[in-house]
Amino acid sequence: MEPNKATQDPNRYCVIMCGGIGSRFWPYSRTQRPKQFIDFFGTGRSLLQMTYDRILPYVPAENIIAVTNKSYVSLVAEQLPELRPENILAEPARRNTAPCIAWASHHIRALNPDASMIVVPSDHLITREAEFGSAILEGFEFVEHNDALLTLGIRPTRPETGYGYIQVGEPVCGNILKVKTFTEKPNREMARLFLSTGEFFWNSGIFLWTVRSILRAFEENAPEIASVFSAPDLLGEKGVERAFSACPAISIDYAVMEKAPNVYVETVSFGWNDLGTWSALYDNSPKNRDANVTQNCSVLAYNSTGNIFAVSGDKLVVVDSLKDFIIADAGDVLLVCPKDHEQDIKQMVNDARVKFGEKFL
């Protein structure tokens, strides 16, 4: 179970999904440079780079594959120069996670039909990396010895309404249990109930399985996707374009996990946050004594508490009488919006598109 041994296992692969556009973090996250490519915490490494660094002790470097939108291939290559060009898969269209995973799984099977793999998003925060490492080693061991689709379920620390939850069933071994149900995002009252029972875990979007298990699961549960990616003419740019244009846009949860009978959850606790919202970023960032969070900028705050400042470059921000706001400046776009209106940002992005075209997206 030590990293060194694991690193030497040539059957283990990792798929890093990094094709999202991160519009909920607009304007800090932009179409041209979505959030996974940003040094969110001012550490010198982007979220994508942190994801790569985190997985590297457990998977051979040559077995790490990034799947991204074709428009981000050069960004990925620039941020991860260690990746071989053939390890960057360029999606010709946005089709959510199921087609992405189906394609990557076929790609890996062609390289190694005995492969096991972990699928990780590139834009999450994980603070306790050693515990993450132990967890994925336990997961690899499990899926390599069982025909299992394994998802990591995060032990909840608050009644979060922004996540889907997994209800666990009977224990199997170690931290691994059968999945009873996947749930939609709950309301506040329901989230409190989930937390109190101890049976519900956050759905992290991190998966482990063998290519055999996942490809069989696609065939059984999502034949419309399985057939597209098992077609003989998949090879080449044209073939990939045809495949993606024939696919529905659907998540792996809907397409496979909620239907398959062999779905398991490993319950884990390694300081995880999906950084899906400004509030999540605020909650996970160190605060100053006024409970303000600043990102890479100098702030003078008067009568102002509970704000998150995300301002690019060496800029001074002076605010007075702002409470619980997002202040995000990305050079040519400034957003000042209450944290509890952050669900409206997508609409604002749409309004900006209608009024100004693609210029500010």
Add this chain to the structure above:
Amino acid sequence: MEPNKATQDPNRYCVIMCGGIGSRFWPYSRTQRPKQFIDFFGTGRSLLQMTYDRILPYVPAENIIAVTNKSYVSLVAEQLPELRPENILAEPARRNTAPCIAWASHHIRALNPDASMIVVPSDHLITREAEFGSAILEGFEFVEHNDALLTLGIRPTRPETGYGYIQVGEPVCGNILKVKTFTEKPNREMARLFLSTGEFFWNSGIFLWTVRSILRAFEENAPEIASVFSAPDLLGEKGVERAFSACPAISIDYAVMEKAPNVYVETVSFGWNDLGTWSALYDNSPKNRDANVTQNCSVLAYNSTGNIFAVSGDKLVVVDSLKDFIIADAGDVLLVCPKDHEQDIKQMVNDARVKFGEKFL
């Protein structure tokens, strides 16, 4: 009284005062480019240039003199390429308006002892230029035939607490009356009273007199300044430096106007605002249907009214739930502050200096 005749009067001079630093408009107005040098209304001309354009029909071009701080000489020369270099007087130190006017008056006397002159600030807004023209022609006529110090008093349109007022005495001729008293800025109740009596006018800081009258008034009322600028060693950069370092920093109102017996006011009404504050700028700018004012930028405003946006460059600003705020962005500094806290901006500038040095000033 037509401009053409006046333009040909070689005895008429204009002194444009343009040495202020405009810190109340920080960060839109910066030490390196104070407000008079900014194209405040997006018209293509700065406030200084608008001031020059406004005076040009009434004073021969070669008789227009700009007095500025030495650090802004190149800005003045750049914005007013029509000015001869010798018509830009560079103050070596900030000493308020009295030393500035004393120096300029001595300078003009050396050129033409029979000169009359108008002194104008460079950072005010005047919307009805034809009425301004008629007013200053009436003023020139009056001071050229009387030993008079004339100030323009603006007929008030609201109970403004940000201005000094002039109470008028007995009428003399046309729109010209004796001055009864100069007042300090009143409180709201007093300002309402001032407005209701019809006897009080806003002190515009625009003056007319002959060089003979003003220099005699300096000798009689501010000998400590008069003696400095009538000294024989004034000539040359060193002499000017000595003179300014020997002067107190004092306004022309305190030094001369409030003491001299021959002070008159011409009551005028030409759409004047001293643009002394963000609120004044807000009040004088066209508003959209949400009562927001935007300066040179694109704004998407949600649940937001009564704001003034002053953002440099081609920037999109998106705000939600801001009411009656100043949103000012100057590239490396962003200010978000309630309009009714604008008197605190000077303190914020001081705080920025203490914390970050001169960088953001």
